Amino acid sequence: MSLLQLGPRRSVDAETIVGNVYLGDLTIQQFAGHPPSEPELPWLTDIDADTRDVDLLRWHARLTPIVGRGEEMEETLAWATGAGAVKARFVTGAGGIGKSRFAAEVAERLREQGWKAGFIDLRRDVVLPVSEAGLLLIIDYPEENRNAVRRLLEDLGRLRPGNGQKIRVLLLSRRGEGGWADDVVQSDASGLFSRTEVPSLRDIQSAGDAFDLFSAAVRRLAQLRGGEAASIEPSAFEAWFIRNDLHRLPLFLTAAAVQTVNAPETPILSLSGREVVDALVTRERRRAAKEGTDAGLSENALPRLYALAAIRDGLDASTLRRLADPALYLGLGRVEDLTDRLARTGRLEKGTLPKLQPDIVAAAFLVQELARSPQDAPEWLWAAMKEQETDSMDRAARLVHDAEVVLGIHDHRLTAWLTTMLDGRPDRCASLDGWASDRDRGFAMPAVAGVVAMTLASVAGNDTEKARCLMNGSTCLWMAGNREGTLFAIQEAVNHYRKLADADPGHFLPDLAKSLNNLSSRLSEAGDRTGALAAIREAVGHFRTLAVSAPERFFPDLATSLNNLSLHLSEAGDRAGALAAIREAVGHFQTLAQSASGRFLPDLAMSLHNLSKILSEAGDGAGALVAIREAVSIRRKLAQSAPWRFLPDLAMSLSSLSVHLLEASDGAEALAAIREAVSIRRKLADADPGRFLPDLANSLNNLSNRLSESGDVPGALAAIREAVGHFQTLAQSTSGRFLPDLAMSLHTLSNRLSEAGDGVGALAAIREAVSIRRTLAESASERYLADLASSLNNLSTELSETGDGAGALAAIQEAVGHFRTLAESAPGRYLPDLAKSLNTLSNILSEAGDGAGALAAIREAMDHHRTLVKFAPGRFLPDLADSLNNLSRRFSEAGDGAGALAAIREAVDHYRTLVEFATGRFLPDLAMSLSNLSTELSETGDGAGALAAIREAVTIRRGLAQSEPQRYAHLLANSLSIMAGLIAVSGTPEEAISILGEAIHLIEPLAKNNPKALPARWHRRMLADMAKFQRMVTDGEARPWGD
Structure with a gap:
């Protein structure tokens, strides 16, 4: 039998050779005394009435049949048994989704076909048998052994097994x-790896599948414990199932x-x-406390140790001795017999107290236990992590996500204890420098990594080290939503790099x-656009200088900085400068891509994406659409070759494509583009919610529009409700970073609720958006004042709708005031917003009876728009x-019929031009x-002209309603109603009745569906008009319509 060696290479005694070991492109002989190991498949086969609740939740328990995974199972088995000598793939998905159980079931099926299949621990040096059928290796938590995973992949990439043998690797992440x-x-x-991305495991979509899993678990457990299985109605279960996304995870269904x-x-x-998990954790703590006291420990000792075991992947003898230090106040008693007392609990495994599983339960247990002594928690955590600091931090990041994001535990935060543990302690932070600087590790807990970087910066021995730590600290603090901290850090970093560059440019x-x-x-981001522009101009200047002397090295940096300069010039309202900068950036990247396409195509796509944005702002919609289509094309090709890396970029460009397609009047393609973006981002968020959930929420906001x-x-409405839900979850875990996004989504939600006729809900949503944006504007006025003004504009409209x-x-006067202030300093950027708010102000003043003020406001708005049109x-x-x-x-309200008619004629002329x-x-x-x-023509007595205009409107709206009835049927009905009125007063009420009947037929379903919405009010007016027209026929005379 052939063998595969994992772990460090070892010398071989030629006299003890018993078989071949494949390692990379080498063939090594296996030696006697080191027999092959079998991959493990550790099912828990002795479940009984005394099995602990937490053990029942582990995949090993196999408490229920696997549900809803048939398609993924067959596809994975086909991948394993298909052609190819050595293959690997990732099985990804959120915590609690069932990755380990799924992989174990795959291994069980392959074992039935003669494979050697199961889990391996990369921390152990093993030799594994490769059977004739094949070898499947399952690696759980590869994040905890990243270097070992890299070595394994390197070796597997060189592996050339003979005799058609198959080696497969599943990495569960x-x-x-x-x-x-x-x-x-x-x-x-x-x-x-396949070039086609393997979809992440999804949560359970069907309420029926979920009910089957839940019911099977209840029946089996009731049988084991000799009780009666509770009777749950499927309809009641379905209502619970759809109430919260957590209820779709197999772990939570089993816990329930x-x-x-x-x-x-x-x-x-x-x-x-969450309440289900809390109840199980409380029950497990009581059990641990009793077992501990029975073994001679204090009541709190075992629960505390069990909690801390999660942060270290188990507590070995040396760690237990360290934790027994009386100065820690853990209450463990004598260190001399601590191991003996723990052994009597029955929980030690080979001298180690194992961590609690599953992870989500361990996270809840850890936070619940530490919350009992929050003042001691930081020191307990450090004592548990010591000598395994970086690996423990990786586990902590996973536990933080489970506790604070998945379960929403915010009363006590593991993040806060970890930052307290490290803040101002350079002796502790030193061992975590590499972790905090690693984008894939430290950035998973940016607040903690930021504390590490800033603490090390405070004691750095030279400017070079200090500047490096400050740069890293600034990035981490930005990700954590600490705006003041990130700005201070990057300003200090620039100061130190300036000194260094002066001495050694x-x-x-x-x-x-x-x-x-x-x-x-x-x-x-802080609202200092003048300072931002000065900084990026200086950066561009330096990169120009560097690119002259070393173009191959610095042209990419110059192009990137030009790209950023363009965005800042756009923010400042200098669209000509922005366009020039982004065109230069695109030109550089096109040149670079031609010479080394594989390297610079992503950068070219990025610059084209931004060129599209700048062109759109400059009014060149056609050019913007060409640029974004090219960006999408490049990114689609890149995503086909490396989906892991480029799908996020493709989704971003699809989202922008949707906007530009809408501007080009292609609503159907715009909707298709944003749907594709949402689909991609949903898959990404399923696999890595910490990274991609904000992007999904943003795309859902756009999909709603x-x-x-x-x-x-x-x-x-469904799309924006989901977006708001995601941003609420994100804002609770990192309030500073995602509050602006939450406010944006609430603003959009208000619009959708208003469209649905829910004025009360719309008003509540926009009030909350205003409240958040007001708080943000108080701390960073230039950054958030425009957003506040925008929400105040909408608040004004909603208050008007309620009669306030x-x-x-x-509200609208405040909005106009803010936009006026902003437009004075940056007219290119804010004059359009000022004009829009003046338009709203005009409407509100008109409703308040201030005709003169309303007319003055709309005149000013129109003047601004004429300036902008030029x-x-x-x-x-x-x-x-x-x-x-x-x-x-x-003008009409003021009795100026001639002015009203002139204005609306000009509006019609402009729209005719735009339609062309x-x-x-x-x-x-x-x-x-x-x-x-x-x-207006009717008001001036031009009945024939009025009828001609409304007939044309009806013709247009009839065509629109045929293609998009949901959007235009009620508008067609309104135009038909107006036309019927004009025909009625012209002396042919019978024809008017026929036309109005069509209008009522169109609008009646909409009115019944939502009695509070505008179509319902129109419907009531049409019914009243119909009665009038019928009386006109009965009386045999025409009456002025509306009398």
Whole structure:
């Protein structure tokens, strides 16, 4: 039998050779005295009434059949038994999704076919048999042995087994494949993995599958413990199942089943997933405390040790002795017989107290236990982690995610204890420098990594080391949402790099330029756009100098800094400068890509993406669409070759493509693009929620907008509700970082609720958005004042809808004031917003009876739009046409019929021009302005002109309603109603009745569906008009419509 050696190479005695060992491209002979090991498949086969709850939740228990994994199982088996000598793949998914159980079942199926299959521990030196059928190795928690995984992949990449033998490796990771891309490339092991990304394991989608798993667990456990299985109605279970996403995870379904048997008197369906876990943790603690006291330990000793074991992957004898130090106040008693007392609990395994499993339960147990002595928690954690600091930090990151993100435990935070443990302790931080600087490790807990970096910076012995730590600290603090800390750190880093560059520019000028690039981003986020622009200009200048002397080395940095300069110039309203900078960046990357396409294509795609944004802002929608299509094309090809690395970029560009397609009036393709972006980001977030959940939430926000524009109000509302839910979860775990996103999504939610006729909900959502944005603006006015003003604009509209005219006026006046201030300093950026808010102010003043003020506000808005049209007609002509529409209304209200008619005629003319260039996008607006024109012509006595205008509006809206009835049917009905009125007063009420009947038929279903929405009010008006028209027929005379 052939053998595979894992672990360090060892010398071989030629006289004791008994078989071949394949390692890389070498063939080594196995020697006697070191027999082969079998991969492990440690099922828990002795489950009985006394089996602990937490053991029942482990995959080893096999408490229930595996549910809902048939397709993935067959596909994985086909991969394993298919062609190819050596292959590897990742099995990814969230904690509690069932990765280990799934892999174990695959191994069991392969064992039935003669394979050697099971789990291996990369920390052990083993020799494994390769049977004729094949060898399957399962590696759980590869993140904890990253270096060993890299060595294994390197060896496997060179492995050439003979005789058609198959070696397969499954790596079970919470991180998506993208999180392992660099490891795979650096190990030269890309050939082991399929170019087609393997989907992450999904949670249970079907309530029926979930109920089957839950019921099977309840029945089996009740049988084991000699009790009655609780009776749960499927309909009640389904309501519980859809209440929270946690309930879709197999772990939580099993936990709910265990708790059902434990406490049949408590209605399990009244508990959330977290409450179920809390109950099991409390029960496990009581059991551990009793076992501890029975063994001669204090009541708290065993629970405390059990909690700390999670942070270290078990407590060995030396760690237990360290924890017994009386100065720690753990209450462990005499160190001399501590191991003996622990052995009497029955929990020691080979002298080690193992960690609690599953991880999510261990996280809850750890936080619950440490919360009993929060003042001691930091020192206990350090004592447990000592001598395994970096590995323990990796485990801590996983536990933090489970406790604070998955379970939402925020009363006591493991993150806070860890930062306290390290803050101001350079002796502790020194061993974690490498961990904190590693993007894949430290960035998983940025607040903790930031403390490490900043603490080390405070004691650095020279400017070089200090600047490095400050740069890293700034990045970590930014990721943790600490805006003040990140800005201070990067400013200090720049100061130190400037001193170093002055003394030795050849060595440190590149570092200064990079730090200035980062400073620019942080200053922009803080609202200091002047400082941001100065910093990026200086960075570009330095990279230009460096690129002259060493173009091959520094042209990529110059192009990247030009890309960033373009974005900052755009923020400052200098669109011409922004366009020049991004065109230069694109040119450089095109040149670089031609000479080394594989290396610089990603950068070219990034610069094209940003070129699209700048072109759109400059009013060149056609050019923007060309650029973003090219970016999508490049990124799609890159994602096909390396999905782990480039799918996030593809999703980002698809999201932008959706916006530009909408601007080009291609609503269907715009919706398709954002749907694809959401689909990609959902898969990424399933695999690595810590990294990709914010992106998914942003795409859902955009999807909501596209669905709304297509007329799918329920779908739009569902999408934004999901986005808000994600941002609420993220904001609770890192409030500073995601509060702006939460406010943005609440703003969008308010719009969707308003469209659905839920004025109360819309008002509550926009009030919350305003509250958050006001708090943010108080701390960083220049950064968040525009967002606050935007939400105040919407708040004004919602208050007006509820009849609170005074509140509406106060809100919009504040919004106008903010935008006026912003436009004075950056007119290129904020003049459009000022004009929009003046438009709203005009409407609110009109409703308040202040006709003069309303007219003055809309005149000013129109003047601003005329100015903007001169600069970028393609972008701002629609806004001018809209303000002319409102100006017409104000003139009409003021009794100036001639002015009203002139304004609406100009609006119609502009919309006709726009329709010629983008028919699909502006036809709805043309129909709206024609409807308003009809009204004004009617007011001036031009009945024939009024009827011609409304007939054209009806024709347009009929075509729109045929293609998108959800979006346009009610508008068609309204135009038909207006046309019926004009025909009725012209003396043919019978024809008017027929036309109005069609309108009522169109709008009636919408009115019944939502009695509070605008279509319902129109429906009531149409019914009243129908009665009038019928009386006109009965009386045999025409009456002025509306009398």
